[in-house]
Amino acid sequence: MEWVRFxxxxxxLVLPKIxxxxxxxxxxxxxxxxxxxxxxxxxxxxxxxGAMKNAFGGLLNTKRHYTHTWIHETLVDLLAIQKEIHSxxxxxxxxxVAGSGPGPRTMTPHLKDVILASGDQVAxxxxxxxxxxxxxxxxxxxxxxxxxxxxxxxxxxxxIVGDADxxxxxxxxxxxxxxxxxxxxPFWWGPLSRFQHFFFHTPLVYFFVFGSYFFHDYLWYPTKGxxxxxxxxxxKWGKKWKEY
Numbered sequence: 001m002e003w004v005r006f007x008x009x010x011x012x013l014v015l016p017k018i019x020x021x022x023x024x025x026x027x028x029x030x031x032x033x034x035x036x037x038x039x040x041x042x043x044x045x046x047x048x049x050g051a052m053k054n055a056f057g058g059l060l061n062t063k064r065h066y067t068h069t070w071i072h073e074t075l076v077d078l079l080a081i082q083k084e085i086h087s088x089x090x091x092x093x094x095x096x097v098a099g100s101g102p103g104p105r106t107m108t109p110h111l112k113d114v115i116l117a118s119g120d121q122v123a124x125x126x127x128x129x130x131x132x133x134x135x136x137x138x139x140x141x142x143x144x145x146x147x148x149x150x151x152x153x154x155x156x157x158x159x160i161v162g163d164a165d166x167x168x169x170x171x172x173x174x175x176x177x178x179x180x181x182x183x184x185x186p187f188w189w190g191p192l193s194r195f196q197h198f199f200f201h202t203p204l205v206y207f208f209v210f211g212s213y214f215f216h217d218y219l220w221y222p223t224k225g226x227x228x229x230x231x232x233x234x235x236k237w238g239k240k241w242k243e244y
Contacts, residue, residue, distance in 0.1 A: 001028045003061060010080040013073035013144070018066050025059050025085065033088040036121070040114075040128050041099030041107055042173055044181040045071045045188075047139045048132055049104065050125040051091035051118075052079055065200060069188045072140035079121055079150050091124050092117045097237050098132065100173035102181055106220055109232050110173075114166050122151025123158045130155055131166075132173040180215040184208060 003024040015023050036054040043049035045068060055078045056064060067074040082089055095114035099107030114131070118124035122145045126136035136142045142153035152158060160167045177185070186192040187199060199205065216225075232238045 001026050003027075006081065006085070008077075008081050008084060010084065012077045012080070014067070014070040015074065015077045018070065018074070019063075023081070024061060025081065029059070030085050031087055034082065034086045034090070036089075036091040038091065038093050039097075039099070040093055040095035040112070040116070040132065042101060042103040042132065042175045044102045044175060044177060046075070046141055047175060048125065048129040048134055050093055050128050051121040052076075052125050052141060052145065054091070055079065055082055065205070069193060069196070072144060075141040076144045076148060076150065079145055080148070082121075083150065088119075089121060090117070090119050091121055093124055093128055095128070095131070097232075098171070098173070100132070100171070102176050102178040105216055106178045106225070108228060110171065111235055111237060112169075112171070114163070120151040120158075122146055122153050126153035126155060127158060127160070127167055131169050131171060133170045134173070178215070178220065180212050183211070 004027045005022045006025045008023065012023075036051045038050045038054045041049060043053070046053060052075045056075065059078050059081060060067065060074075093116040095112050095116060097109045098112045099109055101107040112131075116124050116128055118127075122142060126142050129136040129139055129142065136153045136155065137146070139153075145151055146153040187196060199208070233242065
């Protein structure tokens with residue numbers, strides 16, 4: 001697999017500005033059918049995360065952290081690119097266990113026993129967000145994708161096939177912050193954003209990588225994570241996990 005330069009036909013919102021040297025994607029993906037397998041959960045940067053954000057780790061290289069300030073617009077650009085390079089797009093979202101709280105790493109698991117599936121990446125994210133308790137059209141990445149005709153996040157336009165009662169559930173999830181995200185947030189959207197290039201486009205970025213590693217593995221996990229996992233492993237899905 002090689003990273004090759006790609007010039008989208010669709011108008012991009014931010015990627016050409018973030019990557020002035022050009023947008024590069026894996027050549028392997030061109031002409032392939034893609035099935036995304038996201039989980040239902042919250043995310044500190046986007047509110048919720050699902051099918052659209054699933055492309056973030058596949059279509060962007062190791063410099064994808066450059067996009068965090070413009071994460072919503074980035075996800076919309078990536079969906080537009082996917083529609084150009086893939087022969088088909090489908091998503092199956094796992095909501096058997098859903099995550100509330102400062103995702104993707106410090107969440108509280110909730111057993112919900114639902115599976116979502118759709119060929120519309122925007123619609124599946126919208127229904128997922130709605131079930132978690134969010135107004136999908138108030139999430140910028142869903143709203144922008146809808147406005148650009150990449151799918152629909154308007155619930156009244158989405159046909160629900162299957163368990164319609166489950167789709168109407170509202171779980172009242174919330175996002176919040178943990179110490180790591182609260183520390184770094186000013187660098188993405190606050191007064192320290194002017195120093196992004198200095199901190200994140202140089203080897204200094206490894207200071208933040210180490211800080212995240214230290215917080216999650218040596219502070220959050222011993223003080224809270226172990227208990228969360230221990231309690232989850234006593235649930236029916238936790239017991240099923242032990243069987244593998």
